[in-house]
Amino acid sequence: MAEITFDGIRHSYYPDPQKPEDFALREINHTFEDGGAYALLGPSGCGKTTLLNIISGLLHPSHGRLLFGSTDVTDLSTQERNIAQVFQFPVVYDTMSVYDNLAFPLRNRNVPKDAVDAKVKETLEMIGLSEGAHRKAQGLTADQKQKISLGRGLVRSDVNAILFDEPLTVIDPHMKWELRSQLKKLHRRFGYTMIYVTHDQTEALTFADQVVVMYEGQVVQIGTPAELFERPMHTFVGYFIGSPGMNLLPVRTEGRTARIGDQSVELPGAAPDLQGCRIDLGVRPEFTRISTTGLPVQIRKVEDVGRYKIVRAVLEGQEIAALAGEDEALPADPHVQFDPAGINLYADSWRVDLGA
Numbered sequence: 001m002a003e004i005t006f007d008g009i010r011h012s013y014y015p016d017p018q019k020p021e022d023f024a025l026r027e028i029n030h031t032f033e034d035g036g037a038y039a040l041l042g043p044s045g046c047g048k049t050t051l052l053n054i055i056s057g058l059l060h061p062s063h064g065r066l067l068f069g070s071t072d073v074t075d076l077s078t079q080e081r082n083i084a085q086v087f088q089f090p091v092v093y094d095t096m097s098v099y100d101n102l103a104f105p106l107r108n109r110n111v112p113k114d115a116v117d118a119k120v121k122e123t124l125e126m127i128g129l130s131e132g133a134h135r136k137a138q139g140l141t142a143d144q145k146q147k148i149s150l151g152r153g154l155v156r157s158d159v160n161a162i163l164f165d166e167p168l169t170v171i172d173p174h175m176k177w178e179l180r181s182q183l184k185k186l187h188r189r190f191g192y193t194m195i196y197v198t199h200d201q202t203e204a205l206t207f208a209d210q211v212v213v214m215y216e217g218q219v220v221q222i223g224t225p226a227e228l229f230e231r232p233m234h235t236f237v238g239y240f241i242g243s244p245g246m247n248l249l250p251v252r253t254e255g256r257t258a259r260i261g262d263q264s265v266e267l268p269g270a271a272p273d274l275q276g277c278r279i280d281l282g283v284r285p286e287f288t289r290i291s292t293t294g295l296p297v298q299i300r301k302v303e304d305v306g307r308y309k310i311v312r313a314v315l316e317g318q319e320i321a322a323l324a325g326e327d328e329a330l331p332a333d334p335h336v337q338f339d340p341a342g343i344n345l346y347a348d349s350w351r352v353d354l355g356a
């Protein structure tokens, strides 16, 4: 396995890109650590597949260098890079048995017969296909075929990294969780470098140690699930991660005070001069409480979601969400309070350090 470094990498599908928007991937400088479990998370079209294809060599970046360890691999072919890739839809040889599908990549590399047998059996066990391993792949369900694809990604121990591009799309919802935990276990056991593309936050947060959040061709934050939750560095991270996402309210600032219409909120630290910027206050619903004191709100709707309630309210004409306990009674004259520990300030979408 190898450390993978993006050194000033950008990519545009246009021959003569001019504006930042012409780039499917804006500049990325980042090292994926050897043995790390990463998820690339973001909405459709944000550049996840482009980034993955640059690692595997299916795509040559228009600018910058890609390094495996200290070796520049930018001009190497996919094969020379020695990467395993699992795609959204199964890639399986129908006429071969399940066993031979897994053995194939090893036999191709002249791995001795005994070693092939041991490794294939071990992998079949992991993906739950030991039984019926000598059946032809033809006729298996989409789930089972995708398990074979996963197995083929995992069977080689000599690869530099394993890349997964939305690999659980065709898998039954109840099986998704099982396979995801299986991948996580494999990661812990073998320390593969794994990069997993998804637009599903649950998938990203349960699989990865580090989540790379992408938005409009940019990496907006790389962090542990807790960091993304507690300290979103960009409004997109606040909004995209969490359910419901972060409350974002346009404000004006004066020192330690943020003004929302006629109301004021005390900031945890003094704001710098942000003239000319769009300024937003960001507070997650988990840090937003309905109370008898604070800023007056109108409650629009209360959603009971089991262990707690989501209260949808309006503050100075802006929609916000707050969490309330399952049995918590809401006051007749509702107000909202923001826990200072959860107050963030954003200037032109990027988090401002309030020094608190």
Ligand SMILES: Nc1ncnc2c1ncn2[C@@H]1O[C@H](COP(=O)(O)OP(=O)(O)OP(=O)(O)O)[C@@H](O)[C@H]1O
Binding pocket: 013, 024, 042, 043, 044, 045, 046, 047, 048, 049, 050, 051, 199
């Ligand atoms: N071959 C191509 N030619 C031109 N534009 C492309 C090509 N492939 C992707 N794009 C564009 O580049 C941008 C990034 O696409 P990419 O497929 O990397 O996003 P993604 O995050 O993987 O999306 P999805 O989740 O839908 O697969 C999009 O605007 C897309 O339309």
